[in-house]
Amino acid sequence: MRLPSLSRSWRFSDRVKLKIIRIASGRPPADILRILHYRREFFGEPFTEWVHRVLRGPSEWSIGERELMASFVSHLNQCRFCEGSHAAVVEVTLGPELTRAVLADWRTAPLRPGLRAAFALLEVLTLKPGEVGPELVEAAYDAGVTERGVRDVIHICGIFCTINRVADAVDFAVPDEKGLRGDAYQLLKRGYAIK
Known part of the structure; x- marks a missing residue:
């Protein structure tokens, strides 16, 4: 359902920013930008x-790997927008073959x-969170993932x-x-914070 208020209810500074994005890119701003700027102090900025912090901050996972996780969770949730957006970043950083292979199986x-x-942890967290138990985390530790790495996976999910x-x-x-x-090149260049 398209929300009409997302087309007109921004602060003046946000309207200017979205207009600049439209002029610079030659196309309307992505819907994600519109929703993040709509009353952004309540959702957009903290989110x-x-x-x-999770996708661009320090991590044992590379930016491409974290973006691949984002695309994978979105794929499991059948969200075409997020799957495609983050797969595009993965294709730039890790290549299209890996993206296709992971999303296929x-x-x-x-x-x-x-x-x-x-x-393995992401799949269960996304599709059957009630079945997450210590064995999945222990399997990650046994595979060389640190506690911080597991936390990053949970945050991405x-x-x-x-x-x-x-x-x-x-x-x-x-x-x-x-x-x-x-959009992928912009996400790699600027990251995610909207401030």
């Missing part, structure tokens, strides 16, 4: 600070043991289980390939 994808354990539902609830438009690629 994007969390996302930026992470169990057979060419992943190092720690990353494979992370995807929480972030994308949240925004996937927002994206689908307000019917985010999915950009074409050129738009996804352009």
Whole structure:
């Protein structure tokens, strides 16, 4: 359901920023930017600070690996917007072959043991959170993932289980390939914080 208020209810500074994005990119701002700037002090700013810290802050996982996790959770949740947006970043950083392999079947994808354990944890956290137990975390530790690495995986799952539902609830438009690629380069250059 498209919300009409998301098309007109921003602060003046946010309207100017969105207009600049439209002029610079030659296309309307992505729906995610519109929702993050709508009364941003209540959702956009705290949410994007969390996302930026988890996806761009210090981590044992590379930026590409964290983006791959984001795309994977979004794939499991059937959120085409988030899956495509984050897969585009992965394709720039790790290559399209790995993205396709993981989204087709992470169990057979060419992943190092720690990353494979992370995807096992992500799958259960996303699809059957009530079944998460210490054995999944222990398996990650046994594969060389640190406690901080496990926390990052859990945060990524929480972030994308949240925004996937927002994206689908307000019917985010999915950009074409050129738009996804352009957005991917911007995400790599600027990160996620909107302040």
